[in-house]
Amino acid sequence: MNDVSFTVNKGETLSIIGTSGSGKSTLLRTLNRLLSTTQGNIEFRGKNIMDIPVIELRRQIGYVLQEPALFPHWTIEKNIELVPQLLGWSKENIAERVQELLELMQMPYKNYGTRYPSELSGGEKQRIGIARALAAKPDLVLFDEPFSALDPITRSDLQQEILRLKEKLKMTSVFVTHDVKEAFLLGDRVLILDRGKMIQTGTPKEIMNNPVNDFVEKFIATEYEL
Ligand SMILES: Nc1ncnc2c1ncn2[C@@H]1O[C@H](COP(=O)(O)OP(=O)(O)OP(=O)(O)O)[C@@H](O)[C@H]1O
Ligand SMILES: [Mg+2]
Numbered sequence: 083m084n085d086v087s088f089t090v091n092k093g094e095t096l097s098i099i100g101t102s103g104s105g106k107s108t109l110l111r112t113l114n115r116l117l118s119t120t121q122g123n124i125e126f127r128g129k130n131i132m133d134i135p136v137i138e139l140r141r142q143i144g145y146v147l148q149e150p151a152l153f154p155h156w157t158i159e160k161n162i163e164l165v166p167q168l169l170g171w172s173k174e175n176i177a178e179r180v181q182e183l184l185e186l187m188q189m190p191y192k193n194y195g196t197r198y199p200s201e202l203s204g205g206e207k208q209r210i211g212i213a214r215a216l217a218a219k220p221d222l223v224l225f226d227e228p229f230s231a232l233d234p235i236t237r238s239d240l241q242q243e244i245l246r247l248k249e250k251l252k253m254t255s256v257f258v259t260h261d262v263k264e265a266f267l268l269g270d271r272v273l274i275l276d277r278g279k280m281i282q283t284g285t286p287k288e289i290m291n292n293p294v295n296d297f298v299e300k301f302i303a304t305e306y307e308l
Contacts, residue, residue: 083108083278086122088271090222093252095244097269099259099301104275106258110224113256114143127221141169144220148227150211152199158184158210159195165218183213186250187243205236209243216251223255229264237264244268262305266290274298 083105090096098106111117113124115136124131131139152161159180166176184191187209199207208228215223225244229237241264247253259265265272266286273283282294293299 083112083119086273086275086278086280088273088280088283090254090256092254093248094270095248095253095255095257095268097257097259097265097272098275099262099265099272100275101301102260103277105278106260106275107226108278109275110226110256110258113222113224114140114145141165141218142221144215144218144223146208146211146215146223146225146228148230150207150214152207152210152214154199157196157198158189158202159191161199161210162214162217164214169218171218179217183216186216186247187213189213203236204232205240208232208240212243212247216247216253221254223253225255225257225259227259230260241267262302274301 086109088096098109100106108117112119113126113131115131118132126134126139126142152158153164162180162183163176166179171179180195181191184194189206189209194202194206199210202210211228229240232240244255244257245268248255257265257268259268266289269286271283271285272289274281274289276297282289282298284292289298290302293302
């Protein structure tokens with residue numbers, strides 16, 4: 083990966099778009115050190131991530147994947163509790179947090195807390211995936227194509243959910259998608275990747291008005307029929 087440089091400000095969403103294999107997931111994984119960089123550096127809250135113990139870093143960064151990979155033999159409550167429990171939160175604080183998160187995701191505890199993942203729809207599972215990522219109040223949340231496997235209506239609902247969370251929690255996030263519309267809807271700024279290179283970055287409006295090259299223009303045109 084080359085020529086990639088960007089900043090995500092507090093409370094902001096950065097969308098990353100690019101075709102399959104362009105390096106979106108790879109870039110995301112460098113942010114929480116699931117992959118390490120050979121060149122360049124990454125700072126988190128003003129500190130080089132290599133100077134932050136990896137466990138501490140990951141505790142501050144939530145991660146939501148396309149498949150939420152919930153533990154099948156654990157209830158929803160237990161799945162959400164995992165990280166706060168690892169962090170040694172008190173029982174009361176954990177219970178309160180689970181209630182709060184389920185409320186936030188519009189899946190009240192009394193209806194969902196004791197269910198198992200197999201008893202949820204795809205969209206509900208992904209809501210729990212998001213709740214789990216938010217459980218320990220991370221400073222940054224990484225999303226890797228979280229809605230790709232969902233039908234358009236559920237997808238649209240969850241996109242609105244993300245906008246709501248951003249407003250309500252002042253959530254800071256990096257959101258990977260190959261869907262141009264989704265990227266433009268959710269991102270305050272958008273970064274376009276092609277074959278491991280950053281092609282353009284800017285607000286959705288800037289990119290729409292001034293695509294830097296044919297590739298970007300084509301990419302936008304596929305969705306917006308320009
Ligand atoms: N663990 C790995 N080892 C070596 N190469 C890898 C590894 N993971 C991904 N790659 C390669 O790096 C490139 C970028 O892959 P990446 O998964 O980041 O793409 P992506 O943009 O997320 O694609 P998609 O939209 O399909 O998820 C691809 O050429 C891929 O084959
Ligand atoms: Mg990917």
